[in-house]
Amino acid sequence: MSNRPTGGLASWLPTVLAGALLLAPATALSGSVKGKVSGAQRLLNPVWSQAKDAKSNRYTWREPSPTVKAEFRSLFAHAPKEVCIAAIAANNVTPSNGALAFKITGGRTSPVTLVVAPGTSIEFQNRDPFPHKPYLVGQGSFQAAEMKSGAVRQWKAPGPGKYELRDELAPSVRSWIVVDPKVAGVAYPGRDGSFTFGNLPEGEYTLKAFFNGEPSGKPLSVVVRATGNVDLKEALVVADEAKDSKDAKEKGK
Numbered sequence: 001m002s003n004r005p006t007g008g009l010a011s012w013l014p015t016v017l018a019g020a021l022l023l024a025p026a027t028a029l030s031g032s033v034k035g036k037v038s039g040a041q042r043l044l045n046p047v048w049s050q051a052k053d054a055k056s057n058r059y060t061w062r063e064p065s066p067t068v069k070a071e072f073r074s075l076f077a078h079a080p081k082e083v084c085i086a087a088i089a090a091n092n093v094t095p096s097n098g099a100l101a102f103k104i105t106g107g108r109t110s111p112v113t114l115v116v117a118p119g120t121s122i123e124f125q126n127r128d129p130f131p132h133k134p135y136l137v138g139q140g141s142f143q144a145a146e147m148k149s150g151a152v153r154q155w156k157a158p159g160p161g162k163y164e165l166r167d168e169l170a171p172s173v174r175s176w177i178v179v180d181p182k183v184a185g186v187a188y189p190g191r192d193g194s195f196t197f198g199n200l201p202e203g204e205y206t207l208k209a210f211f212n213g214e215p216s217g218k219p220l221s222v223v224v225r226a227t228g229n230v231d232l233k234e235a236l237v238v239a240d241e242a243k244d245s246k247d248a249k250e251k252g253k
Helices: 046-051 241-252
Strands: 019-022 031-038 084-088 099-105 108-110 113-116 121-126 134-136 152-156 161-167 174-179 183-188 194-200 203-211 214-224 229-231
Touching: 031 203, 031 214, 084 113, 084 194, 099 113, 113 183, 113 203, 183 194, 214 229
Parallel strands: 019 194, 031 229, 099 121, 113 174
Antiparallel strands: 019 183, 031 194, 084 183, 084 203, 099 108, 121 152, 134 161, 161 174, 203 214
């Protein structure tokens, strides 16, 4: 699996441990927020959803091994880079001065979904030994252009909205950047579902999960006090069970 982003403003350290990127000024930092997500196993990236369709002829069917637990026989999202947890503040947030790394490697990107404030600079990096030709759908400011191995391209997030990244040379590359003026920081869950916002300015926040560039699950409210640490007792649900049940019934028709 690719590494997921975490850590400082100018770069994301290559680690799969849970962490957070804060977009607010360092002078306003105060408490931390720790929690866990639930329901990630019910999420499926549209790229994999298309690939598993027999009509696509993109895989060879094999009988599942009886020694493998049922929960691991189904495709589901890789939460450490596909589920972005955003801390939404009450007021607009000043974006970071540094450029955030968005790595293209292994036929995917790391992260897959990112939530940032308007004006945030994003640096697309080709970490593969072969070229890519990424572009943002419908965005003249970032059109398809070949990026050789090791090449970088920068893009500044415009006004609020959802922006989809694709690649003319690699159809498996499909990612999203959500721009929200009130996002104070983001975190990505670890393999065990735990996540941490290292420091958040004092105030009230709504923790909201994003998947495939869209809000997913049920938001949680949290209040951060100066020098205080918050351990969430309730899990942040990142998949809507009601929607899953509805989809399952429709597929069974």
